[in-house]
Amino acid sequence: MVIARTIQELKEARASLKGSVGFVPTMGALHQGHLSLIQRAKEENDGVVVSVFVNPTQFLEGEDLDAYPRREEADRLICERAGVDILFMPTIDQMYEKDELCIGAPAIRGYILEGEKRPGHFDGMLQIVMKLLNLTQTTRAYFGKKDAQQLALVMQMVRNYFLNVEIVPCEIVRDEKGLALSSRNAYLSSEEKERALCLSRSLKRATKMVMAGELDAQKIRSEMLEVLKEADEVEYVAIVDRAFRAIEKVEIGDTIILVAAWVGKPRLIDNIWI
Numbered sequence: 001m002v003i004a005r006t007i008q009e010l011k012e013a014r015a016s017l018k019g020s021v022g023f024v025p026t027m028g029a030l031h032q033g034h035l036s037l038i039q040r041a042k043e044e045n046d047g048v049v050v051s052v053f054v055n056p057t058q059f060l061e062g063e064d065l066d067a068y069p070r071r072e073e074a075d076r077l078i079c080e081r082a083g084v085d086i087l088f089m090p091t092i093d094q095m096y097e098k099d100e101l102c103i104g105a106p107a108i109r110g111y112i113l114e115g116e117k118r119p120g121h122f123d124g125m126l127q128i129v130m131k132l133l134n135l136t137q138t139t140r141a142y143f144g145k146k147d148a149q150q151l152a153l154v155m156q157m158v159r160n161y162f163l164n165v166e167i168v169p170c171e172i173v174r175d176e177k178g179l180a181l182s183s184r185n186a187y188l189s190s191e192e193k194e195r196a197l198c199l200s201r202s203l204k205r206a207t208k209m210v211m212a213g214e215l216d217a218q219k220i221r222s223e224m225l226e227v228l229k230e231a232d233e234v235e236y237v238a239i240v241d242r243a244f245r246a247i248e249k250v251e252i253g254d255t256i257i258l259v260a261a262w263v264g265k266p267r268l269i270d271n272i273w274i
């Protein structure tokens with residue numbers, strides 16, 4: 001495995017990969033969720049590139065940029081064992097200059113839900129993903145459905161800017177109790193980890209209701225809020241179509257139910273595609 005820390009090293013290593021290449025962008029502190037994306041990229045391509053970069057422009061003032069877990073050595077071992085060809089771990093200086101040209105998230109879809117609570121987050125996310133896609137020049141790039149709105153916006157950017165890469169959505173990986181894996185779960189105490197299960201439980205409750213024929217979004221939302229009482233604060237429960245428009249009735253095959261809530265220190269998100 002080549003570890004590239006500069007753009008030049010990345011370009012040289014990339015030029016030596018032949019055939020199709022899959023790319024998995026991450027912020028590191030790799031877990032089984034990231035690994036599932038890497039494994040899928042490995043299965044579907046001749047070569048795999050992974051990036052680990054805690055991107056400062058997608059953190060807002062006062063968010064956990066400095067505290068965000070960094071585990072460079074463990075990440076390197078995980079990638080090595082998974083058969084990754086290139087691990088790109090750049091410094092901030094490599095990725096950004098001062099007073100940059102910026103990409104803006106779309107006016108409506110970029111500023112609802114995650115974008116409403118974290119205004120500017122998606123601008124920074126799209127900016128770094130654009131840079132990484134251009135640098136890595138891969139056939140496919142793998143994104144988790146865990147960050148459903150991020151996935152939708154990356155797909156839109158690829159469409160709007162005619163980027164030559166296929167975006168592959170990947171299923172959410174959970175622990176044995178149902179908690180969606182996240183690098184931020186590292187902030188949870190064991191008591192909080194138990195309470196954090198209310199996010200996935202609320203989504204399970206919603207799925208059960210839909211399976212029993214209840215399609216009314218209001219009713220589903222209020223049941224979910226009951227389950228979410230275990231969280232310290234619920235930021236949103238949203239029932240939207242695949243284009244992220246709020247809907248009144250669940251339509252099977254075109255609905256995403258999303259939740260964001262605080263449990264202890266971290267703000268957690270989860271969702272289910274129905």
Ligand code: AMP
Pocket residue numbers: 025026027028033034036037142143144145146147170171172173174180181182183
């Ligand atoms: P992050 O390091 O949190 O920026 O995540 C990097 C990529 O891994 C994103 O595409 C995430 O959606 C994806 N990811 C993170 N957690 C999970 C999970 N539990 N299951 C599937 N994909 C995930």
